[in-house]
Amino acid sequence: MDCCGLLTLQKEPVPLKSIEVELEVRDHVATVVSTLNYENKEDKPLEAVFVFPLPGDAAVCHFSAQIGQTQIVAEVKEKQKAREEYDDALSSGQQAFLLEESDQSPDIFSLRVGSLPPGESASIRLEYVTELAVQADDGLRFCLPAVLNPRYQPQDSEDPLFQVTSVPASLVPYSLSFSARVSSPRPVSKVESNCSLDPLQYLNTDQTQATVKLATGHKFDRDVELLIYYKDAHQPTAVVEAGQASAEPGSLMGDPVVMVSLYPEFPQSVMSSTASCGEFVFLMDRSGSMDCATNNTEQKETRISSAKDTLLLLLKSLPMGCYFNIYSFGSSYEHIFPKSVEYGEKTMEEALKKVEQMKADLGGTEILESLKHIYSQPCIPTQPRQLFVFTDGEVGNTKEVIDLVKKNSGSHRCFSFGIGEGASSALINGVAKEGGGHAQFITGTDRMQPKVMQSLHFSLQPAVEDVSVTWDLPKGSTITVLSPPITSLFQGQRSLIYAQLTGQSSEAAEGCVTLKYSLAGHPSENQLHFSLRPAADSGLIVHRLAARTLICLLEMEAENNQEKEEVKKKVVQLSVQSGVSSSFTAFIVVNSDNNKEIQGPLLHRDIPMPDVYRSCTSFVCDSAAMFEEIEAEDRCLMDFCCLYSMDGEFPPAKKPLRDPLLQLVSLQKASGCWLLDPALAAALRKTNEEVEKSKPEKASSEVWATILALIWLHGFKMDAKDEWELLAAKAVSWLSAQKAPSVTECVEAGNILLGCSVQKTALGL
Incomplete structure (x- = not known):
């Protein structure tokens, strides 16, 4: 096995020197201008190829090249014609620049800088516009994808033009500067980021305009994410x-x-009675990349462990009487039950045991076959199907996956979650949009749980x-x-x-x-x-x-239309007229003013992208069996293992302490109650004797235990209410059904025991 790929890349000069990005946000739409500065320091002319991500729903609308004092603006042309024009220009010694979208995924672009003479510089200007999605906390999310992980390519679907060259984030040889200007009819209350920012600067007294910059020294180990908050954001x-x-x-x-x-406002009378039925299908990514850390903190929680904790919360929050199943996928797929089963104590416990054993050990990210199997299962009458998809979103056949979801959109709603840096926005947004659901992205230090629980709230709303x-x-x-x-x-x-x-x-x-x-x-x-x-x-x-x-x-119509060529003509015509990119067109620039023919064969230089997989050290690679399991998307992990093994062993991974909230939640029964036992006392940070001794005489053990759990949630975890709200409501329903005579005494005694002052009405009792 070749372990020297990274060393070879380090020795090759990289002509891309810097990237400058200017963002302008107006209310909830954004214009992004990227300038890529190239310089050829070699003694032969170059062709530089850069494969990079953009937001999947971005409309690329300008592409130009500045060579010396000359600026040339690109034209939009049919893709094959543009490629031929580019090749012809290079073969005749002219400079040319080509920008095109991947055939397989609308969030991957390839930029070719052709015939850059020795000693010459060129600046490439790329502009796109995009909508900003609303997050769970009403923030508007902008993401500058600075990371493009290798996309898993199913067999027979490789696109040779879009192979990604990648290096560890610390070895990226070019710099990034980023600035943003935000304006809105409503005041900008704050701007947050997963990266270090300079302080927000307001440009006027009513705070409707502001600027912010990325602090110098960006490490390229994550996408650049901004969350923009306005006052009164939900105004039509x-x-x-x-x-x-x-x-x-x-x-x-x-x-x-x-x-x-x-922003539709639903009647309160309808919203107060959420659905108590449904078939909830959870589809979990178990490809090798899910073993990477979700963020760069010292705890190093992995994506798979965070997803497992989230499944625990979801399973505890489901309504009695619904149906559910859990699927997982990698190069193959598995399911916990042969078909969806009714939710109850026995099925919930069986599922949780299987979830606890899940590992990121199924190889590559082949989501298509698992989806086909799910859709082949007959729907359950009066139980509307809700599909939850968890993935780090690195697939090569994005359009095929989205198309399958669209074909089955009449039978279900699809809620999607992109986990970690480099997740494909085209895939995550596309399946949610076509599946009539909602998309969420979990990056940086985000907790997955509040975002997922918001989507569960949505799924429980009547369609x-x-x-x-x-x-x-x-x-x-x-x-x-x-x-x-x-x-x-x-x-x-x-x-x-x-x-x-x-x-x-x-x-x-x-x-x-x-x-x-x-x-x-x-x-x-x-x-x-x-x-x-x-x-x-x-x-x-x-x-x-x-x-x-x-x-x-x-484009979607062209995928499923017998008159594909006619629809394709319409796309090309609209793309050319509007100057907006499509999968059937490309931007082409030819420097025909250059009278001096460029001599000699071109050196080919791939511009590397940062690859966060190489920071993933949470596994041990000392057996040949592991190498057989890892598929195409995880080759870079193996490179890293080889390099690391030259210097010594992996440090032992620290097992993170169980989150106190999840510890308490894990003890709840499917019906909503808790049992009075030593495990509950430990979760409440009390001794079993203290808990038993404080129980009012007339209260049953289960009622006392359930009220204690509710008081602890309200007293110590109000900041995470989004995560436990549904399971607490289930507990309150269970208590109401018991018609227990001693609820007031239990609340009073529970407050004394736990050192809280939670009112009975606050608990919903």
Whole structure:
């Protein structure tokens, strides 16, 4: 086995010297400008190839090259034509630059810098726009993917153009500078990040504009994630953007486009009665990469251990009478039960024992076959299927996976969770969007549990039915909706709609959009009135996001259409007109002004990406059997093992202490109660004698134990209420059903024992 790959890479000069990123956030959309600075310090001309990630839903809308004083702006062309033009330019001694999206996944791009002469520099400018997703705590998430891990490629689907060259984060030879400007109609309350930032600087007194910078010395061991918080974030809005003056009237780019953000508010009467049924299917990634640490803290909790803790919380929070099953996948897949079983004490305990034994030992990330098996299982009448997918999201056949979820979207809702750095945003967002669910990303020091429990809350909300969107516009104005129909709505979550406006209207004219739906048999509607006057200084952000939305719809249609070539022509035409990237087009720049032909054969240089796997030291690689298990995505782990073994043994991994909350939760029964035993006393940090002695005489052991657990949760873990709220509600329901006469005495005695002052009403009793 070749253990010298990293050493060879270190010796090769890397022509990429620095990356500068400028982010501009306006409310909940972002424009990102990246400048990549190249310099050839070798004595022969170069071709440099850089494979890197972008957000999966980004609309790449500008690509240009600056050589000396000359700037050349790229054109969008059909992909094969662009590739041929690039090859022709290089063979004739001209400089050329090619930017294209992977055929397999819309969040991976390849940038080719061709014929960079000795001693010459070039700056590549890349611009994209993207929507910002709303997180569990109402923050808007922007992620600059600085990490691209090797994507697991299923057999027969390798894309030779998109093989990733990677090195440990500490060996990345280029620097990154990052600055952001945030503006909104509402005050910016704070900006947080998983990376070190310079202090937030407000630009005006009402705090609606601010700037922030990445502190120097970014280590490339993580994606750069910003969480932006506004005051009163859940306000429905509509932005009308004027068309491009040079574009043809009646075309998407020539007409005004409106972007509507809706935050439906469900009636309280419906929300207070969450569903007590459903089939909950949990699909867990057990590929080798799940053994990596979830963050860079000293505790080094692995992704798989965090996912197992999360499964514990989920299983304890499920309602009695529902059905569930747990699948896991790697190169193959496994299931705990042959088919979904009814939730009860026996099945819950059996599942928890199997979860405790789970390891990241199933090889590569082959999610497709496990999904096919799940969808082949018949649905259970009156038990709506809810699928929860946990993965670090490194697959090569993203589009195929999303397409499968879409085909089965009528039978279930899909909730997805991207774990760790480098997770594919295209995969995580795509399966949730097509599956009518919700996507979450768990990175840095995030705890997985609150985000997952929010999604469980969503899954317990009744599914909306009969969703319709109607528009009321002045006479002479018409609207064409560009977004796919809304199929899923959740309390407090944003729904975005893009639409093209045609016809004339006065500047004072007003439009109205009405969202109607049925929820648990109750008809509801939300309405938004908005001005048709175009916003000032909005550029073409909304048009480009609308174009990207339409392109994605057409690309999906092309996958399943007999007239694929016709649909492909539509995509290419729209991509060229809007200047927005697609899987069928590429950006091409040829420096035809360069009169001097570049002589000599080109040296090929792959620009390496940082690879966080190489920081993963939580396993031992002293047997040939392990090497046989690891699939394509984990080759870099083996490289690391070889390098490490030259210097000595792995340090023994420290076993983290069990979280006190999870310790208490693990003791809860499926019905919602706790038993009075030494394990409960230990979880409460008391002796068994103290707990027994304090029990009111008339109280049953189970009632006393359950009230003690509830008091401890409210008294010591209110900061984690999102995590235990559902299982506490189950405990309260169990207590209510017991009609116990001594609840008040138990609450009083429990407060004295635990040193708390929790009111009976606060417990929900």
